[in-house]
Amino acid sequence: MNSMKMKKQYVSIIAGFVALLTMNACTDGFEEINTNPNRITTAEPEFIFGLSPVTTLRAIGGAPDGASRANNWFIFGNYSQMWSVVGGSGPGFSAEGSADALWNDLYGNSLKPLFNIVKNYNDNPGYKNRVAIAKIWRSYVFSILVGMYGPLPYTDACNGDIKSSYDKEEDIYLGILAELKEAYNAINVLSSADKYPATAEPFLQSDLVRWVQFAHCIRLRTAMRITDCDIHHPDKTWLSSLADTAKIVVKEELDNAEKGLLINDNTSNFYMTFDNNDLNTRNPLFFIVDQMTPDERDLQVGNLPVLHESLMMWIKPGTYNDPVLSVYVKAGDGGTKPRPVNDKYLGRPNSMGAPTNYRWPDGWSSPYANADKYLNYPTIGSSFLKSDAKYYFFSYPELCFLRAEAKLKGFWTSGKTAEEYYYEGIDARCLKYGIAQAKIDPYKTFPGIQWSTPTDLTGAKVVPAEFLDFLGGFTYSILGGDEDNLKRIVVQHWISLFGQNIDAWMLLRRTQLIQFKPNFNASQNDGYVRGTWAYIPERLPYPGRERNVNTAETQIAIQNYLYDNTLHDIQDRITFRLIFAADNPGLPAPLEGTPASIAYPYPLPNQAMNRK
Numbered sequence: 001m002n003s004m005k006m007k008k009q010y011v012s013i014i015a016g017f018v019a020l021l022t023m024n025a026c027t028d029g030f031e032e033i034n035t036n037p038n039r040i041t042t043a044e045p046e047f048i049f050g051l052s053p054v055t056t057l058r059a060i061g062g063a064p065d066g067a068s069r070a071n072n073w074f075i076f077g078n079y080s081q082m083w084s085v086v087g088g089s090g091p092g093f094s095a096e097g098s099a100d101a102l103w104n105d106l107y108g109n110s111l112k113p114l115f116n117i118v119k120n121y122n123d124n125p126g127y128k129n130r131v132a133i134a135k136i137w138r139s140y141v142f143s144i145l146v147g148m149y150g151p152l153p154y155t156d157a158c159n160g161d162i163k164s165s166y167d168k169e170e171d172i173y174l175g176i177l178a179e180l181k182e183a184y185n186a187i188n189v190l191s192s193a194d195k196y197p198a199t200a201e202p203f204l205q206s207d208l209v210r211w212v213q214f215a216h217c218i219r220l221r222t223a224m225r226i227t228d229c230d231i232h233h234p235d236k237t238w239l240s241s242l243a244d245t246a247k248i249v250v251k252e253e254l255d256n257a258e259k260g261l262l263i264n265d266n267t268s269n270f271y272m273t274f275d276n277n278d279l280n281t282r283n284p285l286f287f288i289v290d291q292m293t294p295d296e297r298d299l300q301v302g303n304l305p306v307l308h309e310s311l312m313m314w315i316k317p318g319t320y321n322d323p324v325l326s327v328y329v330k331a332g333d334g335g336t337k338p339r340p341v342n343d344k345y346l347g348r349p350n351s352m353g354a355p356t357n358y359r360w361p362d363g364w365s366s367p368y369a370n371a372d373k374y375l376n377y378p379t380i381g382s383s384f385l386k387s388d389a390k391y392y393f394f395s396y397p398e399l400c401f402l403r404a405e406a407k408l409k410g411f412w413t414s415g416k417t418a419e420e421y422y423y424e425g426i427d428a429r430c431l432k433y434g435i436a437q438a439k440i441d442p443y444k445t446f447p448g449i450q451w452s453t454p455t456d457l458t459g460a461k462v463v464p465a466e467f468l469d470f471l472g473g474f475t476y477s478i479l480g481g482d483e484d485n486l487k488r489i490v491v492q493h494w495i496s497l498f499g500q501n502i503d504a505w506m507l508l509r510r511t512q513l514i515q516f517k518p519n520f521n522a523s524q525n526d527g528y529v530r531g532t533w534a535y536i537p538e539r540l541p542y543p544g545r546e547r548n549v550n551t552a553e554t555q556i557a558i559q560n561y562l563y564d565n566t567l568h569d570i571q572d573r574i575t576f577r578l579i580f581a582a583d584n585p586g587l588p589a590p591l592e593g594t595p596a597s598i599a600y601p602y603p604l605p606n607q608a609m610n611r612k
Contacts, residue, residue, distance in 0.1 A: 048113040048117065049134060049137075049200065050201060051110075052109075052110045052113045052134075054280050055105050055106075055109045055110045055280075056106065056144075057391060058105065058280055059071060059106050060072060061272075061500075064280075067284060068303065069085070069288070070284035070288070071098055071502075073305035074098060075098050077308070078093070079093075079501070080497075081504075081536065082308055082311050083307065083501065084308040084309070085303060086352060087303035093350075093534060093537045094574075098540075099148075100545065102540065103543045106141055107145055107153075111158055115157070117134040126193075126194060128191075129187050129188060129191055131186075132182075132183040132186040132187045137203075139175075139176045139179045139180045139218065142154065142172060143218060143222045144502065147506045148540045149539060149542060150557070150579075151169055151557035152172070153165060155171075155175075163552070163553060164553065166556060166557040173222065176222055177222060177249050180215045184219075195208060210268075212261070213268065214270055217262055217394045217399065219253055220253035220254065220262070220399070220402060221394065221398070221402065223247075224250055224402055224406065225506065225510055225580045227243055227246045227247050227411060228580075229242055229243050230242070232577075232579070232581060232583065233579060236563055242579075251406075254402075254403060254406055258415060262399060263396055266396050266397075266432045269395040270394045273391075274286070275387075276388070283387055283391075285305075285385045286389070289305070294375075298373050301374045301377075306347065306379050307329055307378040307380065308347045308349070308350075309346065309347035309349040309517075310347070310349070310476075310514075312346065313475075313476065314495065315495065316343070317345065318467075319467055319477055320443070321443070321446070321461065322443070323430045323440050323443050324429065324435055326381070327383060329345065329381055330378065332375055332376055332377045334346070344378065346367055346368075346378070346470060348377050349470065351519050352366070354366070354471055358473075360471070361472040361473065364471075366471075367470060368470065383433075384499055392499065392500055395496070396428045396432070397428040397493075401422070401490075401493035403425075405489050405493070407421060408485060408486055423444055423451070425493070426440065427440055428496075429492065429496040448478070452485060454481045469517050476515040479491075487514070490507065490513045490514060491514060494508065509577075509581040510582065512582035518535050520534075538564070538576055538578060539574055542557075542558075555570065558570065558572050563579060
């Protein structure tokens, strides 16, 4: 059972050991505190482990008390094209200091307790399971960090040196894959003595079998992320061995899945439950959005998350009419001005204005030209706004789609066909939210969704104009036949990550198969060229304080370890691709002669300053 309800005893333990967050500091501001003889240097693991999952949840899915926004929508919602916020600098694809807070929470506060446990108890046979669990969560946190920032301290992390050396991405990935396997092999699931008290372990309540399963799942996901790194960077020949290793791990873990060592259905999904009674684990969609009055929501409409136009193009009634639509989305009122289609599911894009010289198609105007009401937009479904909503870390649908992708690419030859796993993934994605099978089955035979079957724009239930964006000139949710089966898998995988916006962002960068209308107003300070249509950010910049304190190492990482920085730019750009990311495919121009084609004199998206 996953529950964030903590007993008073646990709360008091956490309060009493807040001081532990300063021990063995990852990037402390003053070197003397690393040698202060009066500081606490060790503690029982059960007193400090719970700090790490709670801090991780707060960083990627929650928000600190008193916050007016959350990383899960301001950064990851925009970057993943799931949720849209247009207030502040987020829509311009600028991190605006949020990268600093994420670094502090994840690299600092989440990792500190884990390193302390491993350092002080690794050689104690009575703590073998507890150390293994700390290593599993440590590897999970590092998998997030390396996917956000790229190179970072790994070998020397949390060693008390404020100028820790940075490791290359490939070395971090190899370390994560090795440590996860070492950790799940080390756990003795029959040992009832060597485990954290359930009340002090907020993720899986010390269920050792579940910890082994989680380690297998994260190892599979992390390995799949880098299986194509040699293809994405064909000029970096040394990445071939990393890709080969990753493919071996994918096969190994999918074979383990066939043996029942991963998860088998939605009852085993990995999540934490928000708790409005705990300031560290409150759901920001509840305490920020749901608790506002209608007038307050209208006043803050630009800062609140609504459904992104890119996602809605794939799930709304006039396109593919997703079975989970009513769970994901509460319909809006269609905006302030009608398009040719009165679209209550027209999501909000990153850029609400038209690009320079854009010519609207005859009869079209922006439906959001004067939108100033929260309910003008399709908004996030009510189940996600509850005080006790779940935040998922890994779910069974993701396993199905990873199986389908690996099978289609030939990384794995056992099991069922890619098509069968694809349909199992759709079933799992819908059943996760209680959708009836009778509603799911017609969706699986819908043209475009059905395997190897192209989208039919003449179908009785299809409205062709709803495949067009709000500008009326671009479409990117039409699928072909056999040639688009991998894209089908990725689209369904992406939709299944609704709410897990950081994971959705990483999937988009890894595959780059889903084309999106680019951002017309990206921040030029972050590496985009003036006049360029910018695609989603490739990474987060290092925190300003880290660059100031650890200047030499961050510059080595930026200039030499970020392999997309071909011009050795000294600036820390969000446009530098990481090794797992495919190149942006660009968005095809509107057909020549159409009203929209006049607006495409621009370079392709993401022509960044660091590219040759």
